[in-house]
Amino acid sequence: MKRFAAFLLIATGPAIMAPPAAADDPRTAAVATLQRDFKPRGITTMNLLVEDGVQAICNRTDDKPPKDVAQRLEQDQLAGIRWPADGKLVGDWKSGERIAQNGRGMTWSDPAGAPGGGSCYNCHRIGPQETSFGTLGPSLFQFGKIRGNGADMQRYVYGKIYNAKAYSLCSQMPRFGHVGALSEQQIKDLVALLLDPGSPVNK
Amino acid sequence: MTRTLAFCAVAALVAAAPIPQAAGQSKPPAVERDTTTEEFEKFRVVLEADNPAELFELKGAELWKTPRGPKQTSLERCDLGLGPGAVKGAYVQLPRYFADTGKVMDAEQRIVHCMVTLQGFDAAALAKQPFSNETHTPDPVAITTFVAGQSRGMKIAPPQTHPRERETYAIGREIFFYRAGGYDFSCASCHGEDGKRIRTQQLPNFTRPDQAIRSYQGWPGYRMTGGVMHTLQWRLWDCFRQQRFPEPGYVSDSLTALLTYLAVNARGQVYKGPGIKR
Numbered sequence: 001m002k003r004f005a006a007f008l009l010i011a012t013g014p015a016i017m018a019p020p021a022a023a024d025d026p027r028t029a030a031v032a033t034l035q036r037d038f039k040p041r042g043i044t045t046m047n048l049l050v051e052d053g054v055q056a057i058c059n060r061t062d063d064k065p066p067k068d069v070a071q072r073l074e075q076d077q078l079a080g081i082r083w084p085a086d087g088k089l090v091g092d093w094k095s096g097e098r099i100a101q102n103g104r105g106m107t108w109s110d111p112a113g114a115p116g117g118g119s120c121y122n123c124h125r126i127g128p129q130e131t132s133f134g135t136l137g138p139s140l141f142q143f144g145k146i147r148g149n150g151a152d153m154q155r156y157v158y159g160k161i162y163n164a165k166a167y168s169l170c171s172q173m174p175r176f177g178h179v180g181a182l183s184e185q186q187i188k189d190l191v192a193l194l195l196d197p198g199s200p201v202n203k
Numbered sequence: 204m205t206r207t208l209a210f211c212a213v214a215a216l217v218a219a220a221p222i223p224q225a226a227g228q229s230k231p232p233a234v235e236r237d238t239t240t241e242e243f244e245k246f247r248v249v250l251e252a253d254n255p256a257e258l259f260e261l262k263g264a265e266l267w268k269t270p271r272g273p274k275q276t277s278l279e280r281c282d283l284g285l286g287p288g289a290v291k292g293a294y295v296q297l298p299r300y301f302a303d304t305g306k307v308m309d310a311e312q313r314i315v316h317c318m319v320t321l322q323g324f325d326a327a328a329l330a331k332q333p334f335s336n337e338t339h340t341p342d343p344v345a346i347t348t349f350v351a352g353q354s355r356g357m358k359i360a361p362p363q364t365h366p367r368e369r370e371t372y373a374i375g376r377e378i379f380f381y382r383a384g385g386y387d388f389s390c391a392s393c394h395g396e397d398g399k400r401i402r403t404q405q406l407p408n409f410t411r412p413d414q415a416i417r418s419y420q421g422w423p424g425y426r427m428t429g430g431v432m433h434t435l436q437w438r439l440w441d442c443f444r445q446q447r448f449p450e451p452g453y454v455s456d457s458l459t460a461l462l463t464y465l466a467v468n469a470r471g472q473v474y475k476g477p478g479i480k481r
Contacts, residue, residue, distance in 0.1 A: 024370075026370065026373035026374050026376070026377050027377050029370070029373075029374050029377075030374045030375075030377035030378050030381060030460070031377075031381070033374060033378070033456055033457050033460060034378065034381070034457050036456075036457075037451055037452040037455035037456060037457040037458075038443075038448065038449045038450060038451050038452065038457065039449060039450050039452065040449050040450075041449060041450040044384075044447070044448065044449040044450065045449065046449055048383060048384040048385060048447065048448060048449055049383050049384070049448065049449065050383070051382070051383055054387070055382045055383055055387055058382055058387075059380065059381060059382050059389075062380075106384075106385045106386060106447045107444050107445060107447055108444055108449065108450055109444060121402060122401045122402055123401065132402045132403050133402065134399070134400050134401040134402050134404075135398075135399050135400050136392075136393065136396075136399050136400075136401065136406075165387075172387075172388075172392050174385070174386035174387055174388075175387065179385045179386075181385060181386075
């Protein structure tokens, strides 16, 4: 019950306030230890070690938040998605394949301002030619062929890449658009990789 | 020399080996039959009989017994937890609590502590360039490799009797599961499930005792990528880089806590000594 009150506080508060905890609580000690031992380097800052609302809920519930809290926070995340002003969600699949292959971005060894990649193949099977793919995420091979490529599906795929947490709060997938790791055009190109009938993914 | 040459020849073979193509395009190859990993494992077994890590063990042994630093003393009075100078079996019983510092320390952290307190080396200078590159292997890396080699074939057995040891384990567990950063990753994002991989790299599930040994096994390791010797300090440092976190301090308490979590999870498993890594 006390824990649940903590979720609500975090979920509803405009600023993220960690609930007061005993000094011998290992969680509090762990966060303090990280804050003391880590240093900013390159493009990484100490703010990265501070949980946002989604991370805080997922960390406190072993990635299994209460349903009502999850739904409300998913809606918050969904509302934060910036949809393309021109209304077009599908870009160039060839560019999308390059972005999916590129695992750079957001580390302290990545240069500031350089466009990163989506690291997609790290976790997903996607195009049939690439046999070096990870299995942390589901296979996306033949994604458009199986699921279709209509307006709703385009919107879902764009939104999912922009902010996976808008659809599944404690998903392991990064929020690429939300944190600015991928640009609008890059996300459009990845949508094309998955949905364009001409993409090798759908052959 | 012949040894090095032979090693290079095998390394070249590995580099030249073609990446196998999946036969059936519509079905992803099963993880159990990951041919790339299987091929690498075959080469790794061949290499292990003639492991370059042994050269670093020898260098570390020299460094251990040579009077060095501003105080011109050897490390033979360094207490790794089993008494001054006792090296045999010390590595697999770390991290552990040390009364003289009042905290739990891991192997490399303790070695650096000895280099500073006994030999008079400057801690900040040692932390400045703590990792190996193609032309330089820092002394703590070689010494840690030597110390680790003295626990070859022994069971991982970090003590959990002192309250601080149990507290450090609990903190390490929290750090392992702590999701943060731009990508929302924790250690568990990659190492919390069975049978997963990144690209073709198999990911051990460190929350399982039978797989947690794979965090320790092979480290310190001679890494074929770049041909350099690395310890667990480097391994965790590079994990945090890929986790999109800021940079962890060298031999810091955060890393010791995490290593305590991993070592305790691997308790009872046999440590095979310094190894070879892809």
